[in-house]
Amino acid sequence: MGSHTDSTEPKDTDTRDGGGDLPVPGTRAGREGLDALLARPGEALIAFDFDGTIAPIVADPEQARAHPDAVPVLAALAPKVASVAVVTGRPAEVAVRNGGFAGVAGLEHLVVLGHYGAERWEAATGTITAPAPHPGVAAVRAELPGLLDRSGAGQGTWVEEKGRAVAVHTRRADDPQAAFEALRGPLADLAGRHGLIVEPGRMVLELRPPGMDKGVALTEYARDIGAASVLYAGDDLGDLPAFTAVDELRAAGTPGLLVCSGSDEVTEVRDRADVVVDGPAGVVRLLRALADRLD
Numbered sequence: 589m590g591s592h593t594d595s596t597e598p599k600d601t602d603t604r605d606g607g608g609d610l611p612v613p614g615t616r617a618g619r620e621g622l623d624a625l626l627a628r629p630g631e632a633l634i635a636f637d638f639d640g641t642i643a644p645i646v647a648d649p650e651q652a653r654a655h656p657d658a659v660p661v662l663a664a665l666a667p668k669v670a671s672v673a674v675v676t677g678r679p680a681e682v683a684v685r686n687g688g689f690a691g692v693a694g695l696e697h698l699v700v701l702g703h704y705g706a707e708r709w710e711a712a713t714g715t716i717t718a719p720a721p722h723p724g725v726a727a728v729r730a731e732l733p734g735l736l737d738r739s740g741a742g743q744g745t746w747v748e749e750k751g752r753a754v755a756v757h758t759r760r761a762d763d764p765q766a767a768f769e770a771l772r773g774p775l776a777d778l779a780g781r782h783g784l785i786v787e788p789g790r791m792v793l794e795l796r797p798p799g800m801d802k803g804v805a806l807t808e809y810a811r812d813i814g815a816a817s818v819l820y821a822g823d824d825l826g827d828l829p830a831f832t833a834v835d836e837l838r839a840a841g842t843p844g845l846l847v848c849s850g851s852d853e854v855t856e857v858r859d860r861a862d863v864v865v866d867g868p869a870g871v872v873r874l875l876r877a878l879a880d881r882l883d
Contacts, residue, residue: 637849
């Protein structure tokens with residue numbers, strides 16, 4: 589499905605938030621989505637990515653933590669909506685720990701859909717449900733060190749273990765973009781031999797099982813809870829399937845709002861969003877403004 593903007597109304601791309609008020613979406617579909625959320629908040633799903641959206645991007649993903657104001661704001665917002673969902677490629681357990689979501693009063697309606705929805709952590713029970721890991725992940729993990737050595741792009745690159753996936757980061761390389769491009773083909777070949785796919789991101793290439801992405805996870809969860817409106821915020825290429833899912837929900841009659849956590853590295857996300865905010869701090873301000881408005 590293509591762009592969600594309608595042909596009769598030019599899109600205003602200058603929708604960065606400037607303070608405590610809710611930003612005005614730059615598309616009619618976005619304004620309808622926000623209006624629906626405000627009119628029936630108890631049936632709304634508020635969903636977002638973790639890294640780059642509510643947690644600033646850092647050189648070492650293990651050190652990524654949610655914005656310091658994120659948890660208090662979510663605790664204020666979550667009781668007023670049907671559900672708050674973190675949709676991430678990280679293992680659910682890691683996102684819960686790095687986000688500081690466990691045991692927080694007010695977050696009983698929060699879920700973490702980890703590994704692109706393959707895992708689900710429910711704040712209400714503190715438990716994770718997940719299928720068995722794909723066998724190709726272990727095979728890829730064993731071959732990755734040799735591939736990186738042979739590629740000549742190994743200097744400064746490193747592998748992140750994600751349980752049900754593995755990710756190769758190039759942000760620390762002398763030329764991150766050149767290392768990223770040099771590894772795309774070899775990693776795609778490696779993934780294909782073992783029944784996996786490669787998901788590109790911001791200076792990272794993730795090898796993971798096919799069949800799940802943030803769009804599938806978001807659509808299934810929205811249907812599970814009977815969401816009457818959906819807000820989704822993201823910043824990277826892996827969030828585009830979720831943007832498409834919101835487009836498809838809107839086409840089927842469920843209003844939605846797309847938010848970009850401002851990124852100059854991934855302009856496609858920005859260009860498809862109804863609202864652009866200034867990174868994780870901007871996402872937190874938007875969520876705080878929503879919580880205040882719903883009071």
